Amino acid sequence: MIRRSLAVGLAGALGAAGLAACGGDSEETTGPISLRMTVWSANDDHLALFNAIADEYMADNPDVTEIAFDPLPFETYTTALTTQIAGGNPPDLAWIFESNAPDFVTSGALVPLDDALGDADGYEYDDLVPATTDLWRDEGTLYAYPFSTSPFGVFANLDLLDEAGQGAPAEMIAAGEWDWDTVIDASEAVGEQTGAAGMVIRDFDYTGWDYLSTQWTGWGAQAWSDDGSTCGFAQPEMVESMTFLHDAIFTRQAMPGPGTSADFFAGEAAYTVTQISRASLLDEDGFDWDLVPLPAGPAGEYAVIGQAGLGVLTQSENPQAATDFLAFMTNPENSAKLAQYFPPPRQSQLTADTLAQTNPLLSAExxxxxxxxxxxxxxxxxxxxxxxxxxxxxxxxxxxxWLPNADIPAVLDSVCEAIDPLLAG
Known part of the structure; x- marks a missing residue:
C-alpha cells in the first residue's frame, strides 16, 4: 500500500512502475551507465568526499561512467525527491530522512538490500549494529542502509558564556547541574549581558516541530505512542515541556522568538542543539566552543538521534549497478571515511579513538x-x-x-484532535 505522505503523484509513479515485480528486477541500461544520487547537503567537503569515493568505484567498474550527486534543499528535500519520482525522473539512489522512513520502507519504493550487502566481498554485514537498522526494515527485510546515525548534542559558545558571567557546560556537568533550567538561566543572562541570542534549536524555526523532540524527550513526552497509533501531544508531560519552552521564548527571551533568527556558527548565540556534522561550519579562527550532551530534563538524562538512510529506488534504470555502488560506498573502508561527518552504524567503528581519526575538530571525550x-x-x-x-x-x-498569550493545553488538545484520524488509520 502506498502511504499518503508520499503524495498522490508518487503513488501513481510507483503504480506505473509495477510494484508487484519490484526489488531490483528491472533491466539494466545497456552501454555506459550513469548513476544519480540525491543528497540534502551541498557542503563542499561532503561532496568532495562523495566524489572521491565515486571516482574510486568507477576506476574499478568502467561500465559506470558517471556518478552524480544531486543536492536538494534541506527544507524541501522530501517534496523535491517525491516530485522527481512522480514525474518519471527518479534518482538511482537517495538519502531518506528518518521521519519518512516508514513510508518509503513499506511502499515498495526501495530495493531490498540484505542479499547484496551480505554477499559483498569484505562488507562485514554482521558488523552493522541491529538497533541502527530497525527503522529501515519491513518484516525483517532491510530497504535502506543507515547512512548516518547521529545523536543531537549542544554546541556552546564559551566566549559568550564567559562574557555573561556564566559557567561553561563542562563545569555544569561536573557539578551535576547540566539541565534545561541551567541552560535557560544562562541563555537569559547572555541576552541581557551581551545582546546575543541564548539557546537555538537548529532547524526548528517554528516550522520543523519534530526538532523539538530534542527538548521534550527530557520531560518524558512523545509525539505519539511507540506503535504510532495514539497522540501524545495532549499528555501532561508534553504540556509541561511546551509550557517551559513557551516561557523561555516569550517571558525570558532566552530563545529567539518567531520571525527572528540567530546563527550559532556565526557567533550569534550561546548554545545550539544540532548534530556533529554541523561542526564543519565552525571557523578555526572564531570563538572558543565545546560540544556536550543534551541537558537533562525532569525525566532525567536522555539522548535523541537523527538518522538518514541510503536506498536504491525500484524505478532506477540501473538498480543492480546502484545497489553495487551502495555496497561499495558503505563498505568498512568507506564507512570509516564517511564517519568524519556521518556517524557510522558499524560496531567496530563506534569507538572514540576510531571516530577521532576522522573528526579532528572533536575530542575523543x-x-x-x-x-x-x-x-x-x-x-x-x-x-x-x-x-x-x-x-x-x-x-x-x-x-x-507561538503567540505570547497562547492557551497551551488547548493548542495541544487541538493537535491531537487534528491528527487522531490519521494515527487511527
Whole structure:
C-alpha cells in the first residue's frame, strides 16, 4: 500500500512502475551507465568526499561512467525527491530522512538490500549494529542502509558564556547541574549581558516541530505512542515541556522568538542543539566552543538521534549497478571515511579513538559522550506513516502556540484532535 505522505503523484509513479515485480528486477541500461544520487547537503567537503569515493568505484567498474550527486534543499528535500519520482525522473539512489522512513520502507519504493550487502566481498554485514537498522526494515527485510546515525548534542559558545558571567557546560556537568533550567538561566543572562541570542534549536524555526523532540524527550513526552497509533501531544508531560519552552521564548527571551533568527556558527548565540556534522561550519579562527550532551530534563538524562538512510529506488534504470555502488560506498573502508561527518552504524567503528581519526575538530571525550553514548541510549526523532501529512497538520495547529498569550493545553488538545484520524488509520 502506498502511504499518503508520499503524495498522490508518487503513488501513481510507483503504480506505473509495477510494484508487484519490484526489488531490483528491472533491466539494466545497456552501454555506459550513469548513476544519480540525491543528497540534502551541498557542503563542499561532503561532496568532495562523495566524489572521491565515486571516482574510486568507477576506476574499478568502467561500465559506470558517471556518478552524480544531486543536492536538494534541506527544507524541501522530501517534496523535491517525491516530485522527481512522480514525474518519471527518479534518482538511482537517495538519502531518506528518518521521519519518512516508514513510508518509503513499506511502499515498495526501495530495493531490498540484505542479499547484496551480505554477499559483498569484505562488507562485514554482521558488523552493522541491529538497533541502527530497525527503522529501515519491513518484516525483517532491510530497504535502506543507515547512512548516518547521529545523536543531537549542544554546541556552546564559551566566549559568550564567559562574557555573561556564566559557567561553561563542562563545569555544569561536573557539578551535576547540566539541565534545561541551567541552560535557560544562562541563555537569559547572555541576552541581557551581551545582546546575543541564548539557546537555538537548529532547524526548528517554528516550522520543523519534530526538532523539538530534542527538548521534550527530557520531560518524558512523545509525539505519539511507540506503535504510532495514539497522540501524545495532549499528555501532561508534553504540556509541561511546551509550557517551559513557551516561557523561555516569550517571558525570558532566552530563545529567539518567531520571525527572528540567530546563527550559532556565526557567533550569534550561546548554545545550539544540532548534530556533529554541523561542526564543519565552525571557523578555526572564531570563538572558543565545546560540544556536550543534551541537558537533562525532569525525566532525567536522555539522548535523541537523527538518522538518514541510503536506498536504491525500484524505478532506477540501473538498480543492480546502484545497489553495487551502495555496497561499495558503505563498505568498512568507506564507512570509516564517511564517519568524519556521518556517524557510522558499524560496531567496530563506534569507538572514540576510531571516530577521532576522522573528526579532528572533536575530542575523543566529546565523541564518546555525545556520539557513542547517544547512539547506545538515544531515541529516534518522531516518524510515522503519513508523515508528510502529519507534518503539515501539526505545524499548522502549533502556529497558535507561538503567540505570547497562547492557551497551551488547548493548542495541544487541538493537535491531537487534528491528527487522531490519521494515527487511527
Amino acid at each position: 566529546q565523541l564518546q559522550d555525545v556520539v557513542i553514548d547517544g547512539i547506545s541510549t538515544g531515541v529516534v526523532k518522531p516518524s510515522n506513516t503519513s508523515q508528510a501529512e502529519l507534518n503539515q497538520i501539526i505545524r499548522a495547529e502549533l502556529d497558535d502556540l
